[in-house]
Amino acid sequence: VKGPIGLLALQGDFEMHRQAFARAGAETRPVRRPAELAACAGLVIPGGESTTLSRLIDRAGLREPLRQFGRERPILGTCAGLIMLARRLEGEAPEHGVRTLELLDCEVRRNGYGRQIDSFHADVSLAGLAEAGGPEGDGGALAGPLFRGVFIRAPRIVGVGPGVEIVAALGDEPVGVREGRVIAFTFHPELTPDPRLHAVFTRMAGGA
Ligand code: GLN
Numbered sequence: 001v002k003g004p005i006g007l008l009a010l011q012g013d014f015e016m017h018r019q020a021f022a023r024a025g026a027e028t029r030p031v032r033r034p035a036e037l038a039a040c041a042g043l044v045i046p047g048g049e050s051t052t053l054s055r056l057i058d059r060a061g062l063r064e065p066l067r068q069f070g071r072e073r074p075i076l077g078t079c080a081g082l083i084m085l086a087r088r089l090e091g092e093a094p095e096h097g098v099r100t101l102e103l104l105d106c107e108v109r110r111n112g113y114g115r116q117i118d119s120f121h122a123d124v125s126l127a128g129l130a131e132a133g134g135p136e137g138d139g140g141a142l143a144g145p146l147f148r149g150v151f152i153r154a155p156r157i158v159g160v161g162p163g164v165e166i167v168a169a170l171g172d173e174p175v176g177v178r179e180g181r182v183i184a185f186t187f188h189p190e191l192t193p194d195p196r197l198h199a200v201f202t203r204m205a206g207g208a
Contacts, residue, residue: 001073005205006031006040008066010056012048012080016190017198024198026205034065042074042205045081047152047188050110053080054098063101070103070182074204077184083108083155085184090158104182105161112156112186124149124175124187129167129200147194149175149187157186 005021007014009030021028028044031037043066045053057063069075070085077085085104092098092110111118123146149170157174160166168176168185176185183204189197 001041002206003039003041004029005202006037006043008043008045008062008081010060010062011052012046013188013190014044014046016188017044017046017078020190020195020198021202023193024195024202026198026202032060034061037065037069040069040073042076042201043069044201045075045077045084046190047079047081050080050083050098053084054100057084057101058099063099067101067103070101072181074181074183074201075103076201076204077104077182078188078190079152079154079186082157082184082186083110085182087161088159104177104179104184105164106157106177106179107159109156109158111153112158113151113154119150119152119154122149122151122170123147125169126167126176126196128165128169129176129178145196147189147196148192149185149189150191151175151187154186 004027007017007028007030009032018028084101086100086108087102087105088107090109126145126147164177164179166174167178
């Protein structure tokens with residue numbers, strides 16, 4: 001599918017993603033209704049608050065359309081967006097809060113860094129993501145290109161299924177994962193000027 005990258009615009013920091021894709025040279029459009037998905041080459045589920053996001057997805061009638069979209073076209077989730085994509089949330093009964101879309105085979109702990117350090121910046125390794133190595137796939141940068149990760153009440157990935165690649169790591173902990181067309185990060189790449197991750201997703205979505 002050729003077309004813009006859809007930004008799920010129900011809640012959260014979709015506007016910052018719009019600006020980040022603009023820096024990466026990609027066109028975007030907001031998505032608030034199921035019919036708006038049809039034209040999109042890919043979709044971003046932004047950071048925000050996953051309990052609210054989950055409720056608003058149901059209210060907009062977007063749950064099944066999003067699940068269907070994720071079976072066919074690329075989806076990027078950041079922070080609360082990663083939570084929404086996960087197959088399982090650790091220790092949470094779905095009837096009490098977030099119902100995830102179950103498009104990414106991993107288990108996630110919400111607010112996984114606790115209150116003491118609920119927000120921080122740290123250099124993340126993208127060694128698992130060769131495409132992020134540089135503008136021309138610069139071999140020299142592939143050994144361990146770092147990305148400035150902004151973590152805000154971030155979730156933690158506590159388990160991944162066999163089909164899931166680790167594409168970003170903080171120490172030995174996964175902070176970015178990819179399973180086929182679905183890619184997600186626990187941090188906020190839209191809040192740093194580095195366009196590499198938005199460029200990677202733009203390529204996943206066919207160039208947009
Ligand atoms: N803590 C939020 C949640 O559980 C996610 C925070 C974020 O997206 N920055 O939904």
